[in-house]
Structure formats: structure tokens, C-alpha cells
Amino acid sequence: MTRPRIVIVGAGFAGYQAARTLLRRSRGAAEVVLVNPADYFLYLPLLPEVAAGALDARDVCVPIQDTLPRVRLVLGQVCGVDPHRRTVTYTGPEGDDGTLSYHRLVLAAGSVTKLLPIPGVADHAHGFRSVPEALYLRDHLIRQIELADAAEDEAERRARMTFVVVGAGYTGTEVAAQGQLLTADIAARHPRLAGCPPRWLLLDTADQVLPGMDARMAAGALDVLRGRGVDVRLGTSIREATAAGVTLTDGGSVASRTLVWCVGVRPDPVVERAGLPTDEGRIRVDATLRVPGFPDVYACGDGAAVPDLYNPGHCTPMTAQHAVRQGKVVAHNIGVSYGIGTLRRYRHRDLGFVVDLGGWQATANPLHVPLRGPLARAVTRGYHLTALPANRLRTVASWLFTAAGARPGVGLGLVRGPAVPLETLAHHPG
Incomplete structure (x- = not known):
């Protein structure tokens, strides 16, 4: 060399x-x-908005060759x-x-x-760690609503309109919040579904959403989710997953065609x-x-x-x-x-967290100051724009477009079966 x-x-x-x-x-x-x-850096915190149709996938993919021009990229x-x-x-x-x-x-x-040894999860759950998984989930949600509209059987219709998210951490909470807004928007364009609104369940074995985070942030997120009709069940997870639904650890069962796995990494x-x-x-x-x-x-x-x-x-x-x-x-x-400077030991100071719940809602604690609602939403978006290395104008334009109109309600043709097994995309870039 x-x-x-x-x-x-x-x-x-x-x-x-x-x-x-x-x-x-x-x-x-x-x-x-x-x-x-991949040839990009994925800004993962905004991925739920990609799945919900609020952002384009390119908004959250920062091209390495453009932003790190003197780096040699090896795919x-x-x-x-x-x-x-x-x-x-x-x-x-x-x-x-x-x-x-x-x-x-x-x-x-x-x-x-992170997979857990729960029967059926690896085969029937949707993961959420990459752009392909986010786009696939968005297509899947839209397809389920369209299939529910066409269904003549009431039980099938309700199952297709039921969406289960396991894991109420940062990702799972945002996926449930953003997904609920997307499905409500899409379902409103289908008059035949007027008596069968989308139903979202968020499950976690912890005693609060956003476990490990500030209790006030967790309470704010829980209020928003339940205010939108999300069925949040704490101290509960799934015992088994099948193509027709899930069995819960409390002995109950839920008929559903959608299981999103956000338990951890x-x-x-x-x-x-x-x-x-x-x-x-x-x-x-x-x-x-x-x-x-x-x-x-x-x-x-x-x-x-x-x-x-x-x-x-x-x-x-x-x-x-x-x-x-x-x-x-x-x-x-x-x-x-190489002889430049002096060694540093890694020390950190917690700057707080932000959780985007879609619409005008968010919960945040910048510098440990608890915030809710539109102010928290402004802080959250400001933080993401500051942390995003590129694509800021594109991202702002997408946010403005979404705020001014409905989310795109067409699929991209990615869905060919009931699910992509979790292990299929476990090592996918981003």
C-alpha cells in the first residue's frame, strides 16, 4: 500500500x-x-415515514459517493x-x-x-430495518386494504384490516403511529370499508411503551396512540404466528394478515x-x-x-x-x-430523544425537557434535519407535500406473497 x-x-x-x-x-x-x-447511508429514524408514504425512499438514503467523495466504496x-x-x-x-x-x-x-424462537415469526412476520422492508410493508398495507374492499366475507375483511406490531420500542411505536395514519387515509378512499375501519395492535412485554425511555415521553406516546384508536397491550406478546393471525401470550388470538416484527436488534x-x-x-x-x-x-x-x-x-x-x-x-x-493529537476516551452526555408520531404529534425530551404535541413535532423535525447529512431540501419538500395533500395510495408491485420471511432480508443493506 x-x-x-x-x-x-x-x-x-x-x-x-x-x-x-x-x-x-x-x-x-x-x-x-x-x-x-449498499451505496448509501440509511437515515434509519425516518424509515417509518417511508413506510407510511410521507417520505420518498430517496429522501432517507444519503449517497456515499456524493457526500464522501474521497472515500473508496467497495460494495x-x-x-x-x-x-x-x-x-x-x-x-x-x-x-x-x-x-x-x-x-x-x-x-x-x-x-x-433479532429473532426470537417463537413459532411462525420467521415465516410470517415483516421486518423493519431496511428500505426494501419499508417499501414492501407499505405495499402490503395498501394491498390488504384493497383486498379487504373486495372481500365478501366479513371475517376475512376484518382480518385484512387488522395490523399487529410486536415491540413498542422506538421503531415499533413509530411504525404503529405512522401506519395507522396511512391506513386510515387509504381506507377513507374505499366507501365499502366505512363500517370496517383499520385496527392496529401494538404489543410489548414491558410495562410501558418506549421501554427504557423517560416515563413522561412514554405517557405522551401512549396517549397519542390510544387517542387514535391503537390497541396498545402491555405485558403481552405473541406465542405463535400463522398466515391467518397470531396467538397471544395472554391466551387470546387475533385474526390478521399483517405482523410487523420490531422487537429489537x-x-x-x-x-x-x-x-x-x-x-x-x-x-x-x-x-x-x-x-x-x-x-x-x-x-x-x-x-x-x-x-x-x-x-x-x-x-x-x-x-x-x-x-x-x-x-x-x-x-x-x-x-x-499516526501522531496527530492525543487519545480520547469515549464519554457521552444524554441529549434526550425524539419520537415522531405523525400528523402534528410527537414526544420529545431535548436536554431532558419534556415536550408533547406540535412543539415536540417541530423539535423532532428540526433534530432530524440537523442530523441528516444530505437531502434536507428534498425531505422538507416531501413533508410539505404530505401535509398539503393525501398520501399516495398506489402500490409499487413489490408484494407477491403474504410476507417476506424475516431472515430473507436480515442482512440487506441499510
Whole structure:
């Protein structure tokens, strides 16, 4: 290698931010290589709005070549890491294999959908971690309403108009909130469905929605959801899923053709294949985000067990806030390894969270100040526009268009069966 090569695995929040910061710090002195299955960084927090027809998929996909012009993008899924030989192996989108050598390595592969051993979930549930899954879910919701309109059997009609979301965390809460608005809008264009409105269920084993977040935020979200008619059932999950519906842990059953799985995430499988020390499935790192025993390897984001210096004995949670900040620290400390600056330990300060509930509703606690309603909505959108690396004008235009008119009510022809098995898209980019 004529120049030091820094290889970054993954273009999620951590990997994208690491690449962005390294470009600024290296000023061309190092070759920055980004290995990712897609040619874009997905701004995941706005994905529920894509599924709900409020945003175009291109609004939330930040092109890597346009925004990181001096980064060498390698399309592929990393399948192995050899820290002793300093190599990374990957499989390209057309099945071809490749190998990259590196001088410094950043593992920021992120996370994938976490499956639980519940019968039928892997075959009948819809995942929600990628653009294809969001677009597929949107098409599926529209199709169910159209099929319900055509159904002569009342039981079938009600089943098709019933939508079940499992997991009331950040993603599941937003999917239920945005999905309810979409289906209500689409159903209103079908007069035959006047007596059979869309029914949404949101299930979680926790005792509040948004578990782990501020109780006031959770209460605000619950009020909005139930105010729209969403059936929120806490302390409840599913025992089995079939093509006709779900059986609940409380003994009940729900006839439905739609099950959305938002229970949680786990580190990308590349973490297991890297042959590096792990803690609870995540790559072990010290406070400088370096892997112990491998001074040229760093890890950050969802796949890294980053020690929480403010909460000794625990690791930082798997959130975008941490991933972005860790990406910056990794880039800084790689610069230090080349003699630029001094080492930083990863420390964080919780800036609060925002949860977009669609319409004029949101719940937020910026700097731990609880907000609800239109003010929280303004703060939420302002935050997303600030955090979005590109496409801001496009996103604002889409929001204005949605506010001024109805959401598009046509499918894209993506749905060919009752569901795409969760494992099919578990490793899809974005």
C-alpha cells in the first residue's frame, strides 16, 4: 500500500461518521475504504415515514459517493476478518469474493433484526430495518386494504384490516403511529370499508411503551396512540404466528394478515466471524474504542461493547446517538495512532430523544425537557434535519407535500406473497 489504508466495515451511523471525520482529518494522507452492501447511508429514524408514504425512499438514503467523495466504496458483505494478517474478506453483490488488506480497521457493521424462537415469526412476520422492508410493508398495507374492499366475507375483511406490531420500542411505536395514519387515509378512499375501519395492535412485554425511555415521553406516546384508536397491550406478546393471525401470550388470538416484527436488534453476524473477543455478543473494546490485544483494530456502534464511563460495569446502549459520537472518537483516535493529537476516551452526555408520531404529534425530551404535541413535532423535525447529512431540501419538500395533500395510495408491485420471511432480508443493506 503506497498510503496507509483505513478500512471501515459498515456505513451505518458509526461507520459513515468515522469515514466522514477521517476524510477531514487525514486530508488525503490515508486511503479510506468503506465496505458496505449498499451505496448509501440509511437515515434509519425516518424509515417509518417511508413506510407510511410521507417520505420518498430517496429522501432517507444519503449517497456515499456524493457526500464522501474521497472515500473508496467497495460494495460487499464482509464475511471474514483476519486481524493477524490484517485482511478483510467480503462477498460482492454478484457473488464474487474479494480481499482487502488494511493498516487500520474499523468494525462498524451495525445490527440486524433479532429473532426470537417463537413459532411462525420467521415465516410470517415483516421486518423493519431496511428500505426494501419499508417499501414492501407499505405495499402490503395498501394491498390488504384493497383486498379487504373486495372481500365478501366479513371475517376475512376484518382480518385484512387488522395490523399487529410486536415491540413498542422506538421503531415499533413509530411504525404503529405512522401506519395507522396511512391506513386510515387509504381506507377513507374505499366507501365499502366505512363500517370496517383499520385496527392496529401494538404489543410489548414491558410495562410501558418506549421501554427504557423517560416515563413522561412514554405517557405522551401512549396517549397519542390510544387517542387514535391503537390497541396498545402491555405485558403481552405473541406465542405463535400463522398466515391467518397470531396467538397471544395472554391466551387470546387475533385474526390478521399483517405482523410487523420490531422487537429489537442484535449485532451483525460479522461480529461472530471476526474472531475477536466479545462481551454479550458485541466486540470488546476499551474506552478509546480499540480492541484489546489488536492495536490496529477499532470497533464502534451497535456491534461494539463500549464501556459506559458514567455507569461502570455497563456498556453504552445500541442507539444512533452513541454510534455517531463513537464514529467521531474512532476517527480521532486513528489520527492519534499516526501522531496527530492525543487519545480520547469515549464519554457521552444524554441529549434526550425524539419520537415522531405523525400528523402534528410527537414526544420529545431535548436536554431532558419534556415536550408533547406540535412543539415536540417541530423539535423532532428540526433534530432530524440537523442530523441528516444530505437531502434536507428534498425531505422538507416531501413533508410539505404530505401535509398539503393525501398520501399516495398506489402500490409499487413489490408484494407477491403474504410476507417476506424475516431472515430473507436480515442482512440487506441499510
